[in-house]
Amino acid sequence: MDILGVGALGLVAIEWLALGWLSGVAWPTEQAVFWAPRWALRVLVGGFLVALAQLALAWIGLGIGSIPIVLAVAAVGAAGLRGAFGGSSGERKPMRMENRERVGWLLLGGVLAAAVARSFLVPEAGWDAFSHWGLRAQAYALAGTIVNAHSEHEYYPPLVPLLEAWLYSHRGGVSIDLGKTVWALLGSAFAVCLAWHLRLNLPQPWYAPLFATGIVIATTALEEGFWTGQADLALTAYLSLATLAIVQWQGLPNRLWLIQAAIFAAAAALTKFEGSPRVGVLVAAVLLEAALGKNLRYAVPALVVAAAAGLAFLLWTAFELTHGITPNAEHIGQFQPIALGSVLIALIAVFGGVRTGGGLLVAALAWVIAGRQLICPPLRLLTLVVVGQLLATLTAFLLSSTSPDVEVRTSATRLFEQFLPLALYVGAVTLSRETATYNRRGR
Numbered sequence: 001m002d003i004l005g006v007g008a009l010g011l012v013a014i015e016w017l018a019l020g021w022l023s024g025v026a027w028p029t030e031q032a033v034f035w036a037p038r039w040a041l042r043v044l045v046g047g048f049l050v051a052l053a054q055l056a057l058a059w060i061g062l063g064i065g066s067i068p069i070v071l072a073v074a075a076v077g078a079a080g081l082r083g084a085f086g087g088s089s090g091e092r093k094p095m096r097m098e099n100r101e102r103v104g105w106l107l108l109g110g111v112l113a114a115a116v117a118r119s120f121l122v123p124e125a126g127w128d129a130f131s132h133w134g135l136r137a138q139a140y141a142l143a144g145t146i147v148n149a150h151s152e153h154e155y156y157p158p159l160v161p162l163l164e165a166w167l168y169s170h171r172g173g174v175s176i177d178l179g180k181t182v183w184a185l186l187g188s189a190f191a192v193c194l195a196w197h198l199r200l201n202l203p204q205p206w207y208a209p210l211f212a213t214g215i216v217i218a219t220t221a222l223e224e225g226f227w228t229g230q231a232d233l234a235l236t237a238y239l240s241l242a243t244l245a246i247v248q249w250q251g252l253p254n255r256l257w258l259i260q261a262a263i264f265a266a267a268a269a270l271t272k273f274e275g276s277p278r279v280g281v282l283v284a285a286v287l288l289e290a291a292l293g294k295n296l297r298y299a300v301p302a303l304v305v306a307a308a309a310g311l312a313f314l315l316w317t318a319f320e321l322t323h324g325i326t327p328n329a330e331h332i333g334q335f336q337p338i339a340l341g342s343v344l345i346a347l348i349a350v351f352g353g354v355r356t357g358g359g360l361l362v363a364a365l366a367w368v369i370a371g372r373q374l375i376c377p378p379l380r381l382l383t384l385v386v387v388g389q390l391l392a393t394l395t396a397f398l399l400s401s402t403s404p405d406v407e408v409r410t411s412a413t414r415l416f417e418q419f420l421p422l423a424l425y426v427g428a429v430t431l432s433r434e435t436a437t438y439n440r441r442g443r
Contacts, residue, residue, distance in 0.1 A: 005178040006120065008170035013185055016046030019074050023049065024082035025263065028254035029200065032095040036105065040192035041260075044237070047186060048267045049074040050166055051159045052312075055270070058146040059319045064162065065144025067169055085259055097205075104209030108195060111213055112188040115226040119184035122227045124176050129229035132156070134176040137164035137229075141174050148325055155327050157316050159270040160231040180229035187226045190237035191216050194421065197244045202432045211428035218359035218424060221417035231272045232414040238268035239278050240421050243385050246286060246301040250378055253297070261301055262308035269309035270316060274396070278418065279309040281392045285384040293377065332399050339404040343397045346408035356413055359420055366427025373430050382426050389419035 020042025027033045027041065053073035054064040064070055124130065132152040139149035140161050148154060163186075164179035171178060195212030199205050216223055225233025242264035249257035265282070268275040283302045290298035320327050351357030367374060374383045393415050400407040 002120065002171075002175070002178055005171055005175070005181065008167055008178075009181050009185060011170050012167055012182070013043060015071060016043045016050065019046035019049050019071075019078045020044070022075060022082065023078035024085065025259055026256060027196065028252065028256040031093045033196070034095055034097070036109075036192050037196035040189035040196075043189040044186065044193065044241070045263055046074075046078075047163060048159075048263055049077050051162045051267075051270065053077060054162045054166065055146070055158060055315060055319065059315065059322075063143075063145035064140065064165065065169070070166075081259065085255055101206035101209065104206055104213070105195075108191065108209040108213045108216075111216060112191055115223065116181070116184040116188060119181045119227040124180055124229055126180075126228035126230045128152070128231075129176060129180060133160050133164070133229050133231060134179060136161035137168065137179050138174045138176070140165040141168040146319065146323070148323070153273065154325055155320060156231075156273050157270040157275060157313070159267065160229075160234060160272075164229065176229060180227060183229065183233050184226045186237060187222070187233050190233075190241065193241055194244075194425070197241075197248065198425065198428060200248060201429050204432060204435075207428070207432050211432070215421050215424045215428065218362055219417055219420045220355055220359065221413045222421065225417075230414070232417055235268055235271045235275055235278070236418045236421060238264045238271060239275075239282070239418060240425075242268060242279070242305060243282055243382070243422060244425070246282075246305070247378065247381055249301055250298065250381065258301060258304050262304050265305040266308040266312035269313040274415075274418075276309060276313050277392060277396075278389065279305060281388040282385055285381060285388045288384055289381045292380070332401060334399075336398050336400075336404055339398055340394075342405040343394065343408055346405040347412060350409060350412045351416075359424065360416065363420065363423040363427050366431055367423070369434060370427070370430035373433070374426070379426060379429065382422060386419055386423045386426065389422075393419075 017039055023042075023045050025041065025045045027037060050070060053070050057070060057073060058064055062069065124134070135151040136149045136154075136158070137160075139147050139151075140158075141164075146158055146162070163182050167179060167182050168174045191212055194215065195209045198211050199208035202208055202211070219236075222233055222236055225236070242261045245257045245260035245264065249261065265279050268279050283306045286302035286305070287299055290296060290302070317327060319325070351360055370379075373379055396415070397404045397407050397412075
């Protein structure tokens with residue numbers, strides 16, 4: 001194990017934590033939030049602020065090589081968030097936690113600790129990590145700015161290689177095996193935030209860390225992202241948290257939920273080529289929910305998310321156009337509806353095993369049990385988002401520039417990973433409610 005690498009990752013975590021605290025982004029709940037969800041949210045926000053500062057500095061020609069300058073710009077952005085939106089909301093009521101909930105949080109922490117340790121012990125095995133993300137991170141770190149690394153998919157948004165290059169700057173050297181450990185940090189923070197979102201929506205709080213543990217384990221492609229330097233874990237985290245922030249806003253219209261939605265939507269747009277389309281599906285689902293609920297107030301998150309993601313993507317596009325990186329859509333080909341049958345057959349083959357398809361099967365069974373709950377508020381929005389993301393993924397296969405069935409076999413697991421945690425989240429909420437109703441009747 002690289003001891004200096006562990007120290008560098010720890011230092012990066014502290015910086016992100018401090019920036020997240022400075023931003024004032026917090027959980028707007030009446031009950032106090034214990035340290036783990038608070039810190040996890042701050043780490044995620046701080047990491048995004050660092051990447052945004054790196055991109056801005058590279059765009060004006062100052063580069064990303066100076067740690068103090070990047071931190072100073074990120075701190076200005078964090079302070080701007082606090083000043084513009086008033087900082088964190090007051091936390092009044094003390095939090096009560098039963099022993100069985102503590103056991104659940106310890107279980108989740110143990111799973112995440114094991115995943116982090118494995119990210120240091122297991123060598124990088126992801127092809128994309130070497131051919132694309134890793135090479136770009138190496139080029140950024142060595143050049144001290146965003147450059148054309150002449151790798152695969154050079155036009156992809158830069159958040160992933162920027163954060164890996166940030167870790168290299170602290171370590172004082174480049175190692176693709178070290179760079180991937182950043183995603184174990186981000187993935188752990190996401191899992192803790194997911195558990196807290198569950199706690200806010202489940203009838204029994206002690207279910208939350210247990211269901212969150214199950215979601216992480218059931219989404220095998222997500223779990224594998226903890227120890228590989230590919231970008232799907234990051235997109236999954238940002239897209240899921242942007243969606244859940246909007247869901248929470250529907251129940252508690254606090255501006256801090258909208259800030260979270262905007263930050264994570266912008267991060268998703270800067271993470272992968274499909275990030276912006278995924279956010280577009282989220283926006284469409286929110287607008288449809290507003291129409292179904294006949295409540296224009298529900299459309300506000302769609303406008304906020306669309307604006308944030310659009311501005312982030314425009315910033316990257318402007319950089320590309322001014323620095324010799326050609327935007328293109330090499331993945332997109334002619335629409336092939338006749339290939340739908342072969343796509344479905346290929347999907348059955350890909351997800352036919354317990355390891356690859358177990359999470360999908362669990363989600364499907366939970367949705368069957370949920371029944372009418374899926375089309376009624378407050379779960380209707382999540383249902384629209386998941387169904388929308390599924391249809392968008394199938395459409396993407398039919399628009400693939402390569403053979404659609406080949407595209408399914410090579411990318412289906414990671415593409416479904418990007419919204420499977422939301423599908424499992426819906427299942428967790430509905431199953432917990434069914435259990436609570438059964439227990440009440442039993443009494």
